[in-house]
Structure formats: C-alpha cells, structure tokens
Amino acid sequence: MSSTMADGRKDDSERRRQRVIKAIKSASKNNVPISVSGIARQAGVDRTFLYRHRDLLALVHAAELEPARHDPAGPSPVTLASLQADLANAQARNIRLAARVQQLENRLSKLMGEHAWRASGLGAPADIEELQRTITRLEQKNTELSSSIEEREAELEAARAANRELTRALNQRG
Secondary structure (H helix, E strand, O other), X not given: OOHHHHHHHHHHHHHHHHHHHHHHHHHHHOOOOOOHHHHHHHHOOOHHHHHHOHXXXXXXXXXXXXXXXXXXXXXXXXXXXXXHHHHHHHHHHHHHHHHHHHHHHHHHXXXXXXXXXXXXXXXXXXXXXXXXXXXXXXXXHHHHHHHHHHHHHHHHHHHHHHHHHHHHHHHHHO
C-alpha cells in the first residue's frame, strides 16, 4: 500500500472518530438515550468501527452510565442505575410474594384437606386414649381367636387321624 493511500485511510478513520465523539457529546447534551447502535447510526459509522476502536467504545459505555442532565421543570430523569434498582426491588418483591402465595396455598390445602377428611367420615376420632383401648382389646381378641384356631386345627387333625385308622381297620376286615 502506498503512503498516499495509508494517509487517506488514516484521515478517513480520524473523521469517523470525530463524528463518533461529536455524536456522543450531542446525545449527552440533548438527553438522548445512548447506546452503541444509536451512536453508530448517528455518526454514520458501522458498529464494528466502534468495537475495533476500544477507546471510542469506552466513551460510549461511559456516556451510557452517566446520569442524564435534568431539567428542573421537566420530569425526573431515568438513569440506568435507577432502572436497575427498580428491577432489583421488583424481583425481591416477586420473590416475597411468591413465598407468601406458596404459604397460603399450603395453608388452604391443609385446611381443605382436614375439612374433607372430617366430612368423609374417615377422619380419626379426637380421643386417642379410646383408640389405644380399642387397639389393646382387638389385639387380645386376635390372640384368643388365633389360639382357638390352633386348638380346632389340632382337634381336626386328631379326628382325621382317627378316621384314617377306622377306614384302614374296615378295609382290612373286608
């Protein structure tokens, strides 16, 4: 590349740089929202130009974070920091409300469940002592019935054995 072409490219790059700086100052002065795309569009350059020139990109980002100039008679300024604070507060509130909703749903579910349980007639009586006595009585009855079954099985086995003996004796005589 010849030096004339190199000089032309440098001059062109410098003109673009000046247009970008001018666009940043103009946007800041006029309280126009600042973004890489907006400054590139206003300066008539491609966004890649800003990304290739890190110093210009840093200027754009610094201007984005800079609080807007505020007209005392106009509405209060909205800055990136205030929007981020609002977002953080809204997220925290959403988390608190979600936890409260979950708590209320659990409480409602428990109350509705207890009501349905009692209404169905399946609910356990409130007197635990009476239940314990009933359990003890049923366990005793179960034990008595089990021993009664064992006695009857023993009697049945004895009767079967006697029946076999009689059948065998009759068959031998016959």
